[in-house]
Amino acid sequence: KGPVLNPVEMGMPDPDYVVRVLKGIEGYAPLFAAAFPGEDDPIDYDNVARAIGAFERKLMTPSRFDDFLGGQLDALTDAEVAGLETFLDVGCTTCHMGAPVGGLLYQKLGLVHPYETQDLGRYEVTRNEAEKYFLKVPSLRNIEKTWPYFHDASIATLDEAVRLMGWHQLGKELSDAEIQSIVAFLGSLKPWHGIEALW
Numbered sequence: 060k061g062p063v064l065n066p067v068e069m070g071m072p073d074p075d076y077v078v079r080v081l082k083g084i085e086g087y088a089p090l091f092a093a094a095f096p097g098e099d100d101p102i103d104y105d106n107v108a109r110a111i112g113a114f115e116r117k118l119m120t121p122s123r124f125d126d127f128l129g130g131q132l133d134a135l136t137d138a139e140v141a142g143l144e145t146f147l148d149v150g151c152t153t154c155h156m157g158a159p160v161g162g163l164l165y166q167k168l169g170l171v172h173p174y175e176t177q178d179l180g181r182y183e184v185t186r187n188e189a190e191k192y193f194l195k196v197p198s199l200r201n202i203e204k205t206w207p208y209f210h211d212a213s214i215a216t217l218d219e220a221v222r223l224m225g226w227h228q229l230g231k232e233l234s235d236a237e238i239q240s241i242v243a244f245l246g247s248l249k250p251w252h253g254i255e256a257l258w
Contacts, residue, residue, distance in 0.1 A: 060108045074104035081107065119159055119200055120250040127247070135247050142244025145237050150229045154196045160248060162198035165190075168210070171230035174223075178210055202245050217242050 062068040063077055071077045081087050082102050094110060095101035126134035135143070146152070155161035165181055168174045169192055181190040194210050207213065208220040221241050225233035233241075 138243040142240040145240040159198035
């Protein structure tokens, strides 16, 4: 409920205003009625918050990689399976792990080889010297669609991002073939079954 009313986020004046706006949007009434059956007035501020929460919990868009993890071994191409093996072998899961393939921790940018940046990361908030250059590790879900890359949007291509991560984070000079292999795997993390049309 907070971000909707926060003056520096969505800046809505009050909950009643939000409800009036939503009730004025054609098509919302039947959707809220279906989501909150049996309620006399399903478009209320509490239900708006519930709907937003339900949406945010499902932000991890399903992909062919999920099908592969679920046992559908032909969900990935041979090149994508080889890319997954490369991704694992070179150590990308040091930071990019779990269901979202990242997004679960803070890590120092320039873990092995320093990375030039003016952004001091978490240190700016904590003032803890040990957290200089620590940034949130992004999820790699839909990574093909979320350029430019890095915290400062300074890297234009996925190939270059993979090359730099290999060097600065893992201390490895990845070959062009390894980079292309990893990029092929990363392509399997985009939405499947036509969902990609929404992007």
